[in-house]
């Protein structure tokens with residue numbers, strides 16, 4: 001049993017002072033009190049918040065972030081970005097995937113994310129390496145201390161109706177039987193702070209007949225395992241779905257699959273009212289990745305309407321063009337402000353603080369999507385938390401909930417000093433114990449891949 005002391009912080013919906021949190025050896029919070037001053041000589045940390053789950057990551061894409069910000073003759077859109085990304089993906093071996101994921105996960109921890117949902121579709125380099133590629137991701141999580149919800153992806157087709165895969169998609173493919181076997185092999189390796197879930201890449205990439213067997217396979221292993229899917233990121237995808245089924249993607253999914261609280265619908269960007277009401281009714285989580293969605297020119301999700309009817313959401317850094325939970329939430333809110341010419345849009349129905357509301361909702365929604373017992377500081381939850389440097393200039397005029405508002409909207413530079421995952425400090429005084437080694441390996445690898453891509457271009 002360990003006791004940790006904090007000067008103030010966000011506990012449930014309340015801002016409390018002189019907080020003491022008891023953490024058991026399994027990382028769970030067993031007692032939480034306020035108004036407790038630490039014994040003489042024991043450190044009292046500064047302001048504490050629940051850590052943020054990152055519900056959507058393609059780790060290898062971190063190595064490619066920033067390398068597609070130019071225009072060649074012709075269209076520059078999601079689909080041209082995807083071709084360039086496939087080119088980068090060809091360089092991923094298990095070792096390369098582990099090096100990139102390790103550096104990314106350290107960046108995530110420093111940015112206040114304590115858990116990551118790894119939407120893992122890079123199964124093969126030049127041969128079947130599914131297990132080794134998954135082990136690379138698990139190895140990176142073990143090395144860095146982040147909590148992992150590993151989400152192997154079923155990917156079988158290039159378009160609606162089971163179209164033949166493209167050559168660039170070869171590293172992503174599995175038969176349904178091989179995929180179900182992979183889930184069985186991985187399940188016992190994901191214990192402690194790690195979980196296993198199931199992912200369908202998209203309706204484009206998975207033929208209708210493959211859904212039921214994959215869902216059966218994961219339910220045999222874990223009835224509560226999360227199920228994720230990319231759903232309606234691009235209007236071209238929505239139109240293709242209309243041509244195929246005469247239904248929009250979310251409409252089709254809600255009608256044909258057992259969508260419930262286990263499901264996370266990533267990039268449900270293009271939805272009409274019937275669809276966002278349907279998602280809210282089912283209790284699934286919408287996975288929003290505002291910086292990636294902005295970077296790829298996807299569009300704006302109707303977050304205001306969806307939250308107003310009780311819809312649940314979480315955030316992900318997806319392509320990792322940015323690794324910063326605050327920037328995701330800030331951009332989510334700013335998108336709504338710009339579209340509506342209004343301020344403080346995403347608050348509770350009765351009003352209140354936007355920053356605090358966004359942090360709480362995204363933390364709880366992200367925890368649901370990752371099936372991890374985190375997202376708030378409470379007895380029975382895991383001790384995943386972040387400490388803010390209350391002395392940072394951005395907090396000079398803030399008190400209570402304004403601290404979270406300032407953190408999100410005025411938070412430059414990063415004021416996170418310490419991060420705890422499952423009761424263990426993984427970031428202390430802004431540093432990860434292995435960051436120098438991990439970042440050096442990353443720089444050497446990504447520099448080498450980038451040079452070889454230029455030479456090959």
Ligand SMILES: [Zn+2]
Pocket residue numbers: 056058119230266318
């Ligand atoms: Zn994605």
